[in-house]
């Protein structure tokens with residue numbers, strides 16, 4: 490068991506959506522974008538990490554649709570990368586917090602998924618992320634996996650940002666109403682991951698399970714999330730129309746049910762993430778000014 494409150498926090502994938510949110514909250518961390526460190530490069534990873542480091546891996550191959558036809562790239566980023574990080578951490582005596590996804594489940598659930606529920610990914614992306622989880626679990630108590638879902642900042646490229654743009658460009662927008670999940674503000678998730686990092690450095694009385702779930706609380710369909718975005722920007726939410734996934738052909742079967750239970754997170758003494766609707770309001774206030 491480590492107790493290294495002065496250890497370095499090293500954030501890999503620091504140029505991505507979540508990585509940027511983490512660094513905004515922890516500017517003292519060592520921020521490594523893809524150009525600084527390719528996590529699939531064992532020599533570079535070994536040369537960068539030091540004993541006692543706490544690595545927060547936000548790097549991943551996240552192009553869910555493209556992964557179906559580019560399995561090698563998906564598994565390189567999502568299995569080889571975490572495996573290289575885990576091996577370097579094991580060799581150096583460093584710790585690893587790794588971010589994973591609701592896509593490791595099959596999406597047929599009817600109540601929020603617990604961390605130890607059976608997995609059953611239905612996409613290349615989901616299988617590659619599950620393989621990455623298995624690699625991190627080889628680290629034993631020095632490896633922690635946090636699954637999250639439906640992450641957004643609202644400012645660039647994500648679903649919330651896309652709805653803001655479409656609200657300006659179109660009179661009506663059709664959005665799928667048959668997938669249920671927990672929209673998660675990247676800044677809230679970053680705060681949760683940093684609370685976990687502090688706990689990994691200074692273990693408390695409650696044990697930290699190997700796998701945890703962290704999303705904003707509550708649930709919504711993409712349609713409901715889109716309506717909420719319209720409401721928050723002062724537009725008529727009835728301009729958002731419900732449709733089914735079948736109307737949006739995709740190479741990937743996305744999980745119909747993606748809600749993740751935070752019971753283990755709370756039982757570990759970590760602060761639950763607030764309701765998704767309150768988080769969305771804050772996110773849009775921040776990006777809309």
Ligand SMILES: NC(=O)c1ccc[n+]([C@@H]2O[C@H](COP(=O)([O-])OP(=O)(O)OC[C@H]3O[C@@H](n4cnc5c(N)ncnc54)[C@H](OP(=O)(O)O)[C@@H]3O)[C@@H](O)[C@H]2O)c1
Nearest residue numbers: 502504505506507523527528548549551590637638639640
């Ligand atoms: N976004 C979501 O809705 C969501 C949902 C559930 C779970 N997650 C998980 O949350 C984590 C963060 O995702 P995100 O939304 O921040 O994704 P993102 O914006 O795509 O960020 C991922 C970052 O990782 C970088 N990267 C890819 N391969 C790398 C490599 N080999 N070495 C170093 N960096 C590499 C990417 O660089 P390039 O851009 O140059 O490729 C990108 O900057 C991931 O583990 C993801 O699976 C996300």
